[in-house]
Amino acid sequence: MSTPTRKPLDRHELWTLLSEKSDFWTELDVVQVTGSTNADLANAAKHGAPEGKVLIAEEQEHGRGRLDRHWVSPARAGLTMSFLLRPTLPREQWGTLSLLTAVALEEALKAVCGVNAKLKWPNDVLIADKKVCGILAQVEGNAVIVGVGLNVSLTEAELPIPEATSLAIAGASTLDRAEIASGFLAHVAAVYQTWNERGPASVIERWQRNSATLGRHVSVSFPNGRNLTGRAIGIDNDGCLQVAAADGTVETVAAGDIVHLRPQD
């Protein structure tokens, strides 16, 4: 695959598209380069930035991933963005905001790009079992910053790991980042409204319907180095994964990395 032309994002065009689709978003910044959009919005949150503020970077120099990993994407080849929410539901339920974001992205990718994605716990979006997007939610005071890294036009050679993919590789019907970003943010706003009105259960139910994890044999690596193997059987109301071990005991996993095992593993 040759390297596609990567049109810069036009803030005005994106804001117009977004405003046609949703009236939830309050501020939009597009910057050429920054360290991390999550770090920038966390800082903005401390200084009172409003709910609905969005920051998109054409290039990130120190993109953060889960578990202290780096997030790498060539300039303008992906969507690297963060948005700020100030949820009023109890804090225990904020953990489900990354599931909410994954649900919104799955719906937007189908509607805007014509691709079918699946959701891997806790917050990856997969196409054909490969990661196309990572989500990183962090709490800053009474705000939640949700960061999204979506691989749009990356070629095979540009992917950081063989287990990753991009919308270009998946044959998306469009790679127009303004269309994708505005469609995605409109879906986030709609799912967030449901989350606020009906609570996280409604969103978890949508996540489960498109899950790549549930029913699978998984290996869970905990931050303390412990490992658990079992079948992923459900998601509880706080967004935790329930794993049934071979001896029938069910463990609730709040944080960890999982690998989907093949049936023969």
Ligand SMILES: O=C(O)CCCC[C@@H]1SC[C@@H]2NC(=O)N[C@@H]21
């Ligand atoms: O899969 C992961 O580990 C999560 C990756 C999240 C990356 C995005 S890119 C935009 C935002 N800014 C960051 O520094 N990280 C998130």
